[in-house]
Amino acid sequence: MTQLQLSDKLGVSDKTNSKGSYFMSKINTVIFDMDGTVLNTLDDLTMSVNYTMEKFGFPQRTLDEYRQAFGSGIRRAIELTVPDGTSQEVIDEMIPVFKEHYDVHCLDKTGPYVGIIELMRELKRRGYKMAIVSNKIDSAVKELNQKFFSEVIEVAIGEQDGIKRKPAPDMVVKAMDELGSSAEEAVYIGDSEVDFATAKNSSLPCISVLWGFRDKAYLEEIGANIFAKEPSDVLEILANWN
Numbered sequence: 001m002t003q004l005q006l007s008d009k010l011g012v013s014d015k016t017n018s019k020g021s022y023f024m025s026k027i028n029t030v031i032f033d034m035d036g037t038v039l040n041t042l043d044d045l046t047m048s049v050n051y052t053m054e055k056f057g058f059p060q061r062t063l064d065e066y067r068q069a070f071g072s073g074i075r076r077a078i079e080l081t082v083p084d085g086t087s088q089e090v091i092d093e094m095i096p097v098f099k100e101h102y103d104v105h106c107l108d109k110t111g112p113y114v115g116i117i118e119l120m121r122e123l124k125r126r127g128y129k130m131a132i133v134s135n136k137i138d139s140a141v142k143e144l145n146q147k148f149f150s151e152v153i154e155v156a157i158g159e160q161d162g163i164k165r166k167p168a169p170d171m172v173v174k175a176m177d178e179l180g181s182s183a184e185e186a187v188y189i190g191d192s193e194v195d196f197a198t199a200k201n202s203s204l205p206c207i208s209v210l211w212g213f214r215d216k217a218y219l220e221e222i223g224a225n226i227f228a229k230e231p232s233d234v235l236e237i238l239a240n241w242n
C-alpha cells in the first residue's frame, strides 16, 4: 500500500481531536518494542531455543509455549522452558549456545508484521522520531534493525551489560536521550505485560498491539487499555491525541 493510500484508508490527514488529559504536550516520539511488535521472530527463536534444549538433553517445546515465554529476554525464556530444578549454572551454559545459533539463524524466517514498514514510513513522513527498545540480545537487535528498519529507525537498543532490561525504564530513557525527546513527548508500543510495565515505569502511555505474543484478554487483565488491532490503528490513535 502506498503512503497516500494508507492516509486515505485511515482518513487521518485532518484529525485534530483533543487528546486525553494524560497527555500534556504533543507526541512526537514513538518507542517500539521489537519481538512481537515490529518483527515476528517467533519461528527463529523457537528453532534456536529448541536447538539449545536438544544439546542439553531437555525436551523441546512448541511455538505456542515459547510465545508465552518470551518478553523478558533469553535468560528468562530459558528458565521458563527447562525442566524444574535445572541449575543456574546449566542455564549459564545454555545462553551462549543459544546466542551462537541465533546469531546465524535470526534472519531465517523473521520479518516485519504486515503494515509495520508502512506505519513507520508514514510516522517518519509526519516528523515522528522513532526508536526500538528490546530485551533481546543487543547484537541481534542492531542486526535486525539494520536489515529491516534502517531507513526509518534512528536508535535501536537491546539487552546489554550495564543497563537494566525492561520493565526497568533505563533502556527507554536511553533511547529518548539519544533521540533528544522527553517522556511527555513519547509513546511506547509493545505486545506484552513487560512492555506495559516498561511504559508505566517510564511514565509513557502504552499502545498494546494485538498481533504479537499475547492475546487481548490477557493484556486487559494486566491493565492494558489502549489497543491497536493492526499497525495502521497507531496512526489513528496518535492523530486523536495530537
Ligand SMILES: O=C(O)COP(=O)(O)O
Pocket (backbone or CB within 6 Å): 033, 034, 035, 036, 069, 070, 071, 072, 073, 074, 077, 133, 134, 135, 136, 137, 166
Ligand atoms: O527477547 C525477548 O524476550 C523479548 O524481546 P522484546 O523486548 O523485543 O519483546
